[in-house]
Amino acid sequence: MASTEQEAAPVEPTPPKEVLYCQVCTFPVEYCEFGSSLTRCKEWLQKANVELYNKFYSEEALQAKIGTLSLEAQEKLEKDTAKKEAKAEAKADAALKKKMASQVTIKRIERNKRKHVTAIHGLEAFDVDLKKAAKFFAQKFATGASVTKNPQGLDEIVVQGDVSGDIVEMIEDGVGLLKNVPKDNIVEVEEKSKKG
Amino acid sequence: MFKKFQPSSDVSGQVSVKSSVQRSIRAGILSQWKINPETFEQIWPKKESLTLVKCREHISIYTLHGEPLFFQHFDGPFFPTLRLLHKYPFILPMVRVDRGAIRFLLAGAHMMCPGFTSAGGYLPPADAALAANVPVAIHAEGKEHAAGIGLTKLGTEEMRKVNKGVGVETVTYLGDDLWKIQEL
Numbered sequence: 001m002a003s004t005e006q007e008a009a010p011v012e013p014t015p016p017k018e019v020l021y022c023q024v025c026t027f028p029v030e031y032c033e034f035g036s037s038l039t040r041c042k043e044w045l046q047k048a049n050v051e052l053y054n055k056f057y058s059e060e061a062l063q064a065k066i067g068t069l070s071l072e073a074q075e076k077l078e079k080d081t082a083k084k085e086a087k088a089e090a091k092a093d094a095a096l097k098k099k100m101a102s103q104v105t106i107k108r109i110e111r112n113k114r115k116h117v118t119a120i121h122g123l124e125a126f127d128v129d130l131k132k133a134a135k136f137f138a139q140k141f142a143t144g145a146s147v148t149k150n151p152q153g154l155d156e157i158v159v160q161g162d163v164s165g166d167i168v169e170m171i172e173d174g175v176g177l178l179k180n181v182p183k184d185n186i187v188e189v190e191e192k193s194k195k196g
Numbered sequence: 197m198f199k200k201f202q203p204s205s206d207v208s209g210q211v212s213v214k215s216s217v218q219r220s221i222r223a224g225i226l227s228q229w230k231i232n233p234e235t236f237e238q239i240w241p242k243k244e245s246l247t248l249v250k251c252r253e254h255i256s257i258y259t260l261h262g263e264p265l266f267f268q269h270f271d272g273p274f275f276p277t278l279r280l281l282h283k284y285p286f287i288l289p290m291v292r293v294d295r296g297a298i299r300f301l302l303a304g305a306h307m308m309c310p311g312f313t314s315a316g317g318y319l320p321p322a323d324a325a326l327a328a329n330v331p332v333a334i335h336a337e338g339k340e341h342a343a344g345i346g347l348t349k350l351g352t353e354e355m356r357k358v359n360k361g362v363g364v365e366t367v368t369y370l371g372d373d374l375w376k377i378q379e380l
Contacts, residue, residue, distance in 0.1 A: 013234035016283035019341060027370055028282065028341045034302050035371070073296060080299070 020049065030056060033081065036088030103187045104171070108164045118164045121156035130155055141166065164188060197255065197269065199304045201373035206252045213246045213258070221246070221258070225266070225274050228331070229287040239280065240265060257374075264377065273331050273347070275367055278375055281333055281342050288333040288345065289326055291352075291364060292318035298336045301344050301369055307334060309355045309363040319352045326352045332364060344369035 019028050024044050025035035029052055032041035046053045104122040111117055123130060130147045134157045138145035143160040150156050159167075168188065213221070222240070226233060240246070240260060249257040249264075257267040266276045276287060293307055294316025301307060312319050316337035320326055328351050334344040346364035355363045368374050 013232075013238050014284070014286075016238070017285060019282045026375070028339075030339050030341065031302075031336075031343065031370055034299055077296075077299065 020052065023048070036081075036085050038081065038085055106164050106167055106188050108162055108188075115160075116162040118159045118162060118167065119150070119156050120159070120167060121150065121154055123157065130157055133157060134159075137163075137167075140170075197367050198372040198374035201251070201377075203377060207249055208252065209250045211248050211250070213248050215245075218246055221274070228273055229276070230289070231284065231287045235284065239284070264374070267374075273329070275331050275345050278342065278345060278368055278370060281345060285333065285342065288331055289320060289324075290318070290335050290342075291320070291326075291332050291346075291348075292316070292335040292337060295337045298339075298343060301334060301336070301366060302371055304366060304369060304372060306349075306362045306366050307346060307364040309350070309359045309361060312363055313356055313359050319355060322353060328354075331367070334364060334366070334369075 021027065022029050022032050022035075022041050022044065024041045025032055025037050027035055029041075029045060029049075032038055032045070035041065042053070042057060045056075102122055104120065107119040107121075109117050109119060123133060134145040134147050137157065137159050141159060141161060141163050143163075145157060145159040147155055148158055222236075225231075226236060244260055246258045246260055246265075249259055251257060254270050255267060257264050259265060264277050265280055266274050268274050276284075281288065291312055293301060293311040294314050296316075297307060297311040311317050318335075326332065326348055328348050330348045332346055332348055333342040334346050335341075336343045344366050345368050346366045349362045349365050350358065
């Protein structure tokens, strides 16, 4: 269809703006001071992009940032963020220690006189994706494996058959997704959960 | 709105959106945000199909290839995710709060009028005044990027006059649970 009107020149799409996000706290770099890991953020930024580091953390930049806040308010703000950072560090440390102390429990439960199932619990503390791990075990041992919730409410992987020894070996070798599990944290238990 | 949001427990389902609904969404967004169709084509190409993620409290998040793009509450206005707003800062009108309010914004509080009318804050001038219930980008004094997205509770002229109470309700902010989700 011929149109006699001149159409406006085709509009160019505006390209997206590139934002540098801090690798430590995932905020845009200028907001790191409000996160809880300012010292680590500053170290990272200094290594990653010296120009931006100077832009935000050099002397004049710090002066200019105080902006419209009075001096006491700024000091209070700094004290509060320092406290928040210390608390976040303490929490991260506590979480790490708990992780080190937690165990991977491998239970061999009797189902009938001849048959057993192996239940593994505690792998979540080591960042293992339970569903993928269950599928991996099922493939390896050619039996069924699933993720279920035990009565305490925690997730555990249940593998049919008595594979406890093999699992221990696999963890020690660090096969596939079981890479991060330290070998000393394994506890083997035998259980007779017979129902009447 | 996303102060406490865990994908494992708060997401009730993921569905593909019907193309008739997609067309209406596209039209709605082009009318609500200050974006031109070519640029929006970059964000959401015509051929691509959105996924709707239904969350508790009637919140629907629309994602493309796992990355959340925008969301709405009930059938209300569409809000872009903060990451999308960082890439295309012009799509929402801007208001600015002063430095003292930043830490409260980043904790999820709503923004009170005095934060906008004081020396560090900024509201659009009278000829570009905003009404109530308009999505806005909340910028922070001295910062280049938005710190949050909110919904105006009062018009900007009223905010200047009354200067008390909630000015902008914070819908999503930097560091909330929606920010932490990179993929849904």
